[in-house]
Amino acid sequence: MKSVIVFSLAVVSCCALPSKQDRKFPDDFIFGTATASYQIEGGWNADGKGENIWDYMTHNTPEVIKDQSNGDIAADSYTNYKRDVEMMRELGLDAYRFSLSWSRILPNGFSNQISEAGIAFYNNYINEMLKYNITPMITLYHWDLPQRLSELGGFTNPLFTDWFEDYARVAYEEFGDRVKHWITFNEPREICYEGYGSTTKAPRANVTDIATYICAKNLVIAHAKAYYAYVNDFKDSQGGECGITISVNWFGPLTDSEEDEAAAEIKRQAEWGLYAEPIYSQQGGFPKEFSELVAKKSDEQGYPRSRMPEFTEEEKSYVNGAYDFFGVNHYTSYLISATEYLDDSTAPSLYSDAGVGSYTPPEWPLSASSWLRLAPNSIYNALTHLKEKYGDIKFYITENGWSETSGGDDYNRIKYQRAALESVLDSIDAGVNLRGYMFWSLMDNFEWMEGYTERFGLYSVDFEDPARTRTPNKSAFVYKQIIKTRVIDHDYEPDSTTMTIDQGR
Ligand code: NOJ
Numbered sequence: 001m002k003s004v005i006v007f008s009l010a011v012v013s014c015c016a017l018p019s020k021q022d023r024k025f026p027d028d029f030i031f032g033t034a035t036a037s038y039q040i041e042g043g044w045n046a047d048g049k050g051e052n053i054w055d056y057m058t059h060n061t062p063e064v065i066k067d068q069s070n071g072d073i074a075a076d077s078y079t080n081y082k083r084d085v086e087m088m089r090e091l092g093l094d095a096y097r098f099s100l101s102w103s104r105i106l107p108n109g110f111s112n113q114i115s116e117a118g119i120a121f122y123n124n125y126i127n128e129m130l131k132y133n134i135t136p137m138i139t140l141y142h143w144d145l146p147q148r149l150s151e152l153g154g155f156t157n158p159l160f161t162d163w164f165e166d167y168a169r170v171a172y173e174e175f176g177d178r179v180k181h182w183i184t185f186n187e188p189r190e191i192c193y194e195g196y197g198s199t200t201k202a203p204r205a206n207v208t209d210i211a212t213y214i215c216a217k218n219l220v221i222a223h224a225k226a227y228y229a230y231v232n233d234f235k236d237s238q239g240g241e242c243g244i245t246i247s248v249n250w251f252g253p254l255t256d257s258e259e260d261e262a263a264a265e266i267k268r269q270a271e272w273g274l275y276a277e278p279i280y281s282q283q284g285g286f287p288k289e290f291s292e293l294v295a296k297k298s299d300e301q302g303y304p305r306s307r308m309p310e311f312t313e314e315e316k317s318y319v320n321g322a323y324d325f326f327g328v329n330h331y332t333s334y335l336i337s338a339t340e341y342l343d344d345s346t347a348p349s350l351y352s353d354a355g356v357g358s359y360t361p362p363e364w365p366l367s368a369s370s371w372l373r374l375a376p377n378s379i380y381n382a383l384t385h386l387k388e389k390y391g392d393i394k395f396y397i398t399e400n401g402w403s404e405t406s407g408g409d410d411y412n413r414i415k416y417q418r419a420a421l422e423s424v425l426d427s428i429d430a431g432v433n434l435r436g437y438m439f440w441s442l443m444d445n446f447e448w449m450e451g452y453t454e455r456f457g458l459y460s461v462d463f464e465d466p467a468r469t470r471t472p473n474k475s476a477f478v479y480k481q482i483i484k485t486r487v488i489d490h491d492y493e494p495d496s497t498t499m500t501i502d503q504g505r
């Protein structure tokens with residue numbers, strides 16, 4: 001009897017699929033971390049930097065920030081950049097995603113005047129990374145628009161598309177000999193809806209019925225102009241790639257009813273399809289069902305035309321296909337209903353246009369951010385959906401992360417990251433062409449309207465200390481181990497609190 005049992009166990013282990021414990025990340029898979037200029041740099045007016053919309057808003061209306069703080073000094077990466085690179089080496093990162101501050105490079109927003117000090121700062125940062133084989137990945141725009149351009153309407157001015165292309169050209173010209181990965185915009189939804197269609201990001205324009213859609217159209221055209229500037233004038237000599245980063249959280253149906261599935265699709269179109277469809281879908285232009293819905297509502301509301309602008313055929317084909325990859329910022333999931341949890345606001349806006357309800361089960365663990373829960377299979381659901389929709393294109397996860405109120409033994413962050421990376425492996429197993437994963441964030445930083453009350457860092461930053469000392473949390477040791485072994489070991493427990501730099505890093 002005993003031998004029969006042994007035999008059958010052997011059969012099971014010989015022929016079963018590799019256990020999740022054994023799965024490895026491909027050798028060329030890129031592990032990194034991500035940050036953004038306004039959130040970490042400080043030096044808000046150092047060496048001739050111009051004012052941007054976050055400087056302006058936090059200085060003039062500090063009460064809109066939860067702890068009345070600002071990014072004047074932030075983590076002071078403007079002076080601590082060598083320590084930042086040292087942390088990248090401690091973690092053993094392959095890549096680092098960071099953004100350029102437009103007004104540090106072009107103090108008045110336009111490219112007639114380029115700041116030498118601004119260029120020197122980024123050259124130093126980039127060269128320090130390259131010294132240690134860390135691949136820089138640059139985001140051109142992570143929310144810090146020069147204030148002067150904002151006064152001219154910012155993203156709602158059609159000329160914005162030229163201003164952005166001019167700025168992008170300066171960046172390619174100055175850094176493209178060494179930087180091979182370019183992201184035009186970070187999170188269009190947060191720029192357009194939160195910044196222009198509501199009050200939850202600068203410049204808080206709050207033109208709820210119309211501004212989100214005008215911004216969306218100008219933004220994707222600006223993206224395409226910057227993309228073609230790279231492809232036509234830099235790619236051959238510099239050999240890099242250019243894409244955009246869109247926040248793609250997962251919106252699945254609350255029940256398996258047809259109505260809920262249709263509601264989830266409308267929500268996906270409203271949240272990220274507005275920006276992804278014009279660039280990645282064959283059809284081009286804004287997403288079909290959602291634009292029809294907005295047109296119908298606009299008519300009922302007495303607007304002479306749809307509140308959502310149209311793309312001309314020429315614009316459609318110009319924007320369509322303007323990418324080398326799709327950057328995905330992914331954090332969480334929501335369950336969408338056609339009939340339950342509906343918002344009662346009726347004033348025209350992105351949300352009332354979609355007109356669906358959104359629910360998150362309380363059993364999904366909650367972070368320090370009200371919107372961020374650990375949802376099951378979240379990355380897998382989002383990426384396999386994108387692959388099905390847009391085909392076999394190249395993806396990077398350009399952000400994924402978890403907030404706490406303080407640092408130290410951040411076991412929930414570890415749990416979240418391990419679950420996320422299992423979901424990354426599931427996606428790769430399902431055939432998604434996913435090339436890398438950037439964890440948000442390397443260190444604690446200015447979390448926009450939440451100030452310093454929500455901490456996303458693998459390293460804690462002491463914001464009371466003028467030196468802005470950085471200290472690794474438990475999660476930093478765990479991420480380092482994953483990068484080194486290319487395996488997620490759920491039993492690994494860091495036995496040290498001191499970080500060292502491994503040989504060859
Ligand atoms: C996405 C944004 O790109 C980043 O700036 C922000 O800090 C994180 N989400 C966390 O909220």
